[in-house]
Amino acid sequence: MIRLTTVGTGTVSPHAERTSAAYLVETGWPMVDGRWHFGEPRQNPDASDAPSTIGHRPSVCLLMDVGAGTCHRLAQFGLPWTTITHLAITHFHADHFGELPALLFAMKYGASETRTAPLTLLGPIGFGALLDKLAAAFGDWVTAPGWPLTITELHPGTPVALAPGVTLDCTRVPHTDESLAFSITTGRTRLVYTGDTGPSEALGDWAKGCDLLLAECSLPDNLAMDIHLTPTSVAALAARAQAKRLVLSHLYPPVEQVDIRAGVAASYGGPMDVARDGDVFEVGGDREVGGGGRERVRGDR
Ligand SMILES: [Zn+2]
Numbered sequence: 001m002i003r004l005t006t007v008g009t010g011t012v013s014p015h016a017e018r019t020s021a022a023y024l025v026e027t028g029w030p031m032v033d034g035r036w037h038f039g040e041p042r043q044n045p046d047a048s049d050a051p052s053t054i055g056h057r058p059s060v061c062l063l064m065d066v067g068a069g070t071c072h073r074l075a076q077f078g079l080p081w082t083t084i085t086h087l088a089i090t091h092f093h094a095d096h097f098g099e100l101p102a103l104l105f106a107m108k109y110g111a112s113e114t115r116t117a118p119l120t121l122l123g124p125i126g127f128g129a130l131l132d133k134l135a136a137a138f139g140d141w142v143t144a145p146g147w148p149l150t151i152t153e154l155h156p157g158t159p160v161a162l163a164p165g166v167t168l169d170c171t172r173v174p175h176t177d178e179s180l181a182f183s184i185t186t187g188r189t190r191l192v193y194t195g196d197t198g199p200s201e202a203l204g205d206w207a208k209g210c211d212l213l214l215a216e217c218s219l220p221d222n223l224a225m226d227i228h229l230t231p232t233s234v235a236a237l238a239a240r241a242q243a244k245r246l247v248l249s250h251l252y253p254p255v256e257q258v259d260i261r262a263g264v265a266a267s268y269g270g271p272m273d274v275a276r277d278g279d280v281f282e283v284g285g286d287r288e289v290g291g292g293g294r295e296r297v298r299g300d301r
């Protein structure tokens with residue numbers, strides 16, 4: 001199963017309730033008491049032949065984007081920031097990766113236990129060069145933090161295995177030259193995150209049949225532009241993708257002034273949520289939260 005926490009649902013615009021882009025994805029198979037199995041989902045997690053690899057952490061703890069406010073939001077929502085296994089960046093706008101040095105610095109000096117676990121950083125082509133520039137500005141610890149660090153540049157159409165049975169794939173989207181959308185797959189469950197994007201039929205086709213489409217919905221329709229989505233264009237995307245569930249995020253203040261739900265419902269009939277910071281969505285398990293429901297298990301709002 002996949003658990004998604006919308007850590008930051010805002011944009012580059014400072015906002016009292018929405019910090020910049022950050023989304024935590026945890027995969028695995030939780031026991032009834034909240035512990036996780038490593039590896040592939042199991043049809044019956046309570047079976048007596050439960051594997052010996054039962055652990056207290058998910059198999060993958062992936063942070064997608066790390067914009068301003070991420071570090072403190074992770075702490076606020078009680079999220080396992082010290083045990084993040086992968087950190088993936090969709091594109092190089094500051095509201096999506098600007099807090100990367102601060103998070104690495106926190107992992108190195110702000111945790112109660114010294115980190116030894118490996119960490120993988122993933123991003124578009126050019127990510128390695130960008131990290132070298134950050135290291136030049138902040139210090140060598142950016143790329144040599146003292147624990148095993150792998151830097152992987154993503155190539156559309158070439159999936160990356162994050163862990164046994166968990167893959168990350170990407171595709172180009174119309175926003176900046178390097179911008180990518182992500183797809184996380186484990187077992188039969190698939191989550192697609194648009195990153196920042198303009199309208200794209202190709203993205204809808206690529207996302208076809210996904211269990212959860214996490215989509216940007218930056219602007220109201222009267223401010224539509226070709227590098228962001230609006231209620232109307234995000235609905236067209238979700239309908240083309242036949243997404244089983246739609247979660248909207250990356251909201252600039254003007255789009256919060258319109259009836260987003262009505263705009264989307266005109267052409268997408270599936271369950272839809274307008275995410276808030278700290279919301280939790282689970283798909284692909286027997287505890288699946290679906291059919292328009294929303295389980296809020298973290299956060300203080
Ligand atoms: Zn953005």
Ligand SMILES: [Zn+2]
Nearest residue numbers: 091093175196
């Ligand atoms: Zn952007």
